[in-house]
Amino acid sequence: MSPKIVDKKQKSKEIAQAALKLFSLKGYAVTTVEQIAKTASIGKGTVYEYFQAKEDIFIAAIMEWMSFFVVQLSERIKGIKDPVARLHAVAETNIELIDPADPTDLRLSMEFLQHSMLEDGVLYKHRYLIKDMHAGIRKIVVDTLLDGISKGVFRPEIAKDAEKIAINLLAYIDGISLHSILSKNYFDLKEQIDLYMQNLIHEISIDP
């Protein structure tokens, strides 16, 4: 009675993290379940004790990744009260999570996006996951903008455009990150984002 007991939750998480590492290095299709098992230091069969299919590992991996990202972002902006500094922090967190010399995170997020937008993609049925994450980050930006207005830092007229501004900012950050990987060394990611932020702040701030 009552034989060996393992923490199923914890072990699933470990497998998902091992998979995450491989997916980000090589991509989902190319990564084999056996490699995932090896990386997690277990047998291939054991993987299937914790996941029904390779797809499910992918879904668990993306959830690991998103939660890591959101935690990082929250940590970073927590305690920053100045709206301008807060906007900068959102942008910078994105940069710092993307090391140009090691573009694994971006590749991973691109793979997630791709599988989410294709109807028979592995993540299509779960695309609300990424949508929800985007919505969460967008909310942070919108709230910061509205906070800035109420603090008299940003122009009240921008309130109606707050959502649009947030969408554009986040889209830009993804776009420039993408290009920076592709054009390795051609431009300086930080300078580019600085230019964008400078224009943005200039555009929405109350001017003397």
Place this chain on the structure above:
Amino acid sequence: MSPKIVDKKQKSKEIAQAALKLFSLKGYAVTTVEQIAKTASIGKGTVYEYFQAKEDIFIAAIMEWMSFFVVQLSERIKGIKDPVARLHAVAETNIELIDPADPTDLRLSMEFLQHSMLEDGVLYKHRYLIKDMHAGIRKIVVDTLLDGISKGVFRPEIAKDAEKIAINLLAYIDGISLHSILSKNYFDLKEQIDLYMQNLIHEISIDP
């Protein structure tokens, strides 16, 4: 002494276009050579008369796609003399090539990007192809900005930032296109780009 002769170039192109269609619908990895052959209405063996490997079909397909894109863009901006209108045309061409109901083009370009940035990606050795295309489009934007300055429409001080402005514009367009696919129906792509362009023009124009 000389039997049926086919136009090898033409036939290669047909196969590449068939492949392009499938890659954009389903992705490279999932598309089989047999399906490409079927789509091109030829036998599988024949495909290998024209291409050495599946990879080579991919490369031919991306070249087909890029040339289509560049031709479209050139057609579109040809004859537009007003710098502001020209910038708008660049942005709009990108939108119109991406039908939100049929996001195949964007998926395709994402797949190209992905295979280009991964060291053992199929396109890694050929990533200069995309880089060159980006450089070409960027040059169009930079030239438009400089032209605008010399015409007295844009502020001369922006000349030194022309490259950066172009990089940001094109990165933004890619980013917002991406998000628009993912957030189907959540925001209006045209409105978002309008907002960006409005701010951009405002920022670089000579003001009364």
Place this chain on the structure above:
DNA sequence: AATAAATGACCGACCAGTCGGTCATGTGTC
């Protein structure tokens, strides 16, 4: 002993690429 956990050999589906053979079309000969 009882039972949960772990395992890796095994299976079957799949697929890129090959190859032996067929087909279609042109040339040469009468």
Place this chain on the structure above:
DNA sequence: GACACATGACCGACTGGTCGGTCATTTATT
């Protein structure tokens, strides 16, 4: 015009190998 024949174009069955998923067996714990 008829026929043989040369040759490039075309083909799909087959091969060698991969990989997701299963399951009979072993191991660990109480």
